[in-house]
Amino acid sequence: EVQLVESGGGLVKPGGSLKLSCAASGFAFNNYDMSWVRQTPEKRLEWVAYIIRGGTTTYYPDTVKGRFTISRDNAKNTLYLQMSSLKSEDTAMYYCAHGDYGYFDVWGAGTTVTVSS
Amino acid sequence: DIVMSQSPSSLAVSVGEKVTMSCKSSQSLLYSSNQKNYLAWYQQKPGQSPKLLIYWASTRESGVPDRFTGSGSGTDFTLTISSVKAEDLAVYYCQQYYSYRTFGGGTKLEIK
Numbered sequence: 001e002v003q004l005v006e007s008g009g010g011l012v013k014p015g016g017s018l019k020l021s022c023a024a025s026g027f028a029f030n031n032y033d034m035s036w037v038r039q040t041p042e043k044r045l046e047w048v049a050y051i052i053r054g055g056t057t058t059y060y061p062d063t064v065k066g067r068f069t070i071s072r073d074n075a076k077n078t079l080y081l082q083m084s085s086l087k088s089e090d091t092a093m094y095y096c097a098h099g100d101y102g103y104f105d106v107w108g109a110g111t112t113v114t115v116s117s
Numbered sequence: 118d119i120v121m122s123q124s125p126s127s128l129a130v131s132v133g134e135k136v137t138m139s140c141k142s143s144q145s146l147l148y149s150s151n152q153k154n155y156l157a158w159y160q161q162k163p164g165q166s167p168k169l170l171i172y173w174a175s176t177r178e179s180g181v182p183d184r185f186t187g188s189g190s191g192t193d194f195t196l197t198i199s200s201v202k203a204e205d206l207a208v209y210y211c212q213q214y215y216s217y218r219t220f221g222g223g224t225k226l227e228i229k
Binding site: 035037043044045046047050059061095101102103104105107108109110 | 212
């Protein structure tokens with residue numbers, strides 16, 4: 001069974017940092033591009049990071065560029081999202097998602113990040 | 118950035134009714150070299166993660182019931198549910214993947 005399990009969310013103060021992880025199983029992780037997508041408390045969905053299967057190329061929207069870093073360890077079948085300089089508007093449920101062509105055909109259950117003083 | 122707009126924001130229908138919802142993009146999602154529209158639809162039921170329903174604007178994901186149909190091209194797209202079931206209560210999102218990825222604001226489907 002294809003599965004993605006996120007972890008690492010929590011409460012962090014503005015300006016702080018947090019690192020999310022996503023453990024993948026049931027598929028050849030190193031053969032797929034991966035992304036992080038977040039959902040705000042208002043239920044708006046926003047793609048926040050993308051990494052190709054080899055890990056050498058990444059993309060971010062302007063809202064997080066320079067603050068978020070996506071990475072992967074193919075030997076451990078794990079995807080990461082390092083978040084720094086966090087703002088209140090980064091408060092969201094963060095999903096790990098699998099999708100080679102740009103659409104997301106597998107989603108994890110998500111991990112909640114709350115940025116508040 | 119490509120902006121995605123969905124309408125209506127919510128609608129309430131009775132079981133068995135036909136439903137259509139709209140998704141419009143600020144620029145064409147049709148890639149000329151392969152004639153594919155880079156548009157997907159998702160269903161998110163309460164308390165669950167989004168689930169892929171449709172990709173390439175009209176290709177149904179494996180296991181998705183055939184009452185769900187995606188159509189449209191260019192900048193205007195439609196998701197149709199031919200005969201709504203109670204289990205279709207959800208928020209439906211469209212997403213473009215022509216340039217990076219952006220989502221619409223969603224259409225909330227309620228059952229009368």
